[in-house]
Amino acid sequence: MKYAIITGSSKGLGASIAERLIKENVNIVSVARTENEGVRKLAAEKDLFYKHFTCDLSKVDEVDLVFSEISDIIFSGNTEEVLLVNNAGVIEPIDKVGNLDTNKVNINIQVNLLAPIVISNLFLQKAKDCKLTIVNVTSGAGERPIQGWSTYCSTKAALNMFTKTTALEQQSEQSKHVIIGYSPGIMDTDMQVEIRSSSKDSFHDIETFKGYKEQGLLRSADVVANALVDLLISGDVQSGTIYNVNELLK
Template identity: 35%
Template sequence: MEVYIVTGASKGIGYELVKQLREKGNKVIGIARTPQVDSKDFVVADLSATEHLEELLSKIIDDHCETATSFTLINNAGMVEPIGLIGAVDADMMRQAVALNLTAPMILSNIFISNLVGFEGQKRIINISSGAGRKEYEGWGSYCATKAGLDHFSRVVALEQASVDYPVDIVSIAPGIIDTGMQETIRSSHEEAFPLLDRFVEYKEKGLLSSAQQTAEKLISFMEKENFRKVGPIADIRHF
């Protein structure tokens, strides 16, 4: 049994990943703050409350270790807020963004690797990154910084896992520009907070956004077809 653990599973890419992976017959555990009424394999949790993550993920792994042939952790949950020029953003929102976008996937990856150190089946971590982690955008200081941190964390893990007996393969992958609630949040911001606002409004008006369904299909195809070690720890779904 292939086991997938997906964070941010109640909407957007996360929701579609859970839905499509289940349709393929996989065991999928979704994690999100908002519950899904149509599934028993769902954990309601605020991932920014990072002190609870060790117990949460350890239980999921323990519950499935005897029957699993592979484990895949997909760190998808994230937030683009706070949007604004540094010097004019809310400090509490910055703390929440760092916790959700960076601290949570780091802790979950640490627990995943530790608890499965002797597991001989396939083990993979997919970190959903962003082009914003690889290029600077005015108004996205927190988002750019946390996604850049996620990329570099993935590089370190890949380097460390190259020399262990039963390695965890890891990729930090940018999914492209997707028509999700995050894009709605971006478009509802103000130009003084996000100088590139008009560009993102234009993406929507010209139909240049990928759907969450299409993006999930591409990510699943990537997971099924690609050798993570050959791809390397940093990738962009548009190249596959």
Template identity: 35%
Template sequence: MQLFIITGASRGLGLALTELALNEKHLVISISRTNTIIHPSHFHLSHNLSTWKGLETKLMKAMGKIDVKKVRAIHLINNAAAIEPIGEIQDFDQTEIEKHIALNFTTPIFLSRWLLNTFKKKTCPVTITNISSGAALHPIINWSLYCSTKSGLKMFTDCLNEDFKHRKNFRALSFAPGVMDTDMQATIRKQSKQKFKNVERFKELKDKRQLLPPDKVARGLYDLLQSPEKVDQTFYDIREM
């Protein structure tokens, strides 16, 4: 039995990962504002991930319901993220900026710290997977915040691997899921050309059915996590697996 801690689990990739892990008879702690899955092995934490306040208390309460001695692998998957605000930085509201950075960057760091502290005595495989993007590697017009937070999260992932080289049971991964058919893509397609100059390209991906289904991406990541001894990279892209 393995333990999966998944953020942004109410839809898209997070929901697909939650359903897959439960179908494979694992335990799941999911963190999102809403929940549609009722299952005896599913512990849902209702929380707005743009703030860390109160989340650690909720996590510890959920851990109190789990027999950690029976867990043979632990996975934290930082999946929750926002694409908005899109546009030019001078047009963004300060609160929008703060919430975006907290959700996409700060909260995954806090969760990683919590995981490493909570399970520092466990000898089973412990993996932190930060859901990444091509935007972590290349600048995209009008996506200054998204590109910056994804790039920062990738660097944080790389640093974790450097810091914990001595811990043989630990890995940190950046996982790029490609362009998926999710609500985030729908949000991108709704942008005006004035706000996002490349919007037509994303509409074309949908029209030509070139968006990946979340359940297929979830299976690719799940299979990767099942063979930690074979993980020899810090960055994986579903399109190259």
């Protein structure tokens, strides 16, 4: 059997990835604070295994508990492949250093960086008899500084390095496991709404991001999800690579 575990699967890119994988006959484990009924119904129509877990990824104890339960379910004797998509992410706080909300900084680090590390660590411990592919959804913000996004840029840069380092370790062990990053570019999602709702004082480039929406430059989550899944099913995935949607859609 093939399983995909997707965090942040209730909306946006996570929901689109889940829907596309269901069409590819992959069993789905959904992880989010709320459940997407459309994803659940689509899996039922395809007669696939589907289970939703409610989880607040900003709470490490909750992450440990939920993903231990998930691993007990999916790492069974008849599991051939497991795909873990660490998709959930938060952009807040959007503000200059010196004005940052400490609680929002903590949540950002927990969700964007700590949760993917903890989950990946657990799954690599458990994936003894099947192939594990880990996709860490990152951002171009992890490769360049953006004023007002210091925490987001930092967590995504750290996630990229975690991805590359883990891949190097697995290659040294001649493991069959694969770990990659995926930078989805600018999408028409709730995160973009949140960005456009910030102030000029907090976010230097706000007019640029408003322009993306006004000029129709935001890709749909479905387009971005399909590019990722097409890559995964191509069989030509290079572990340790940070893939960019712009390159995949050329």
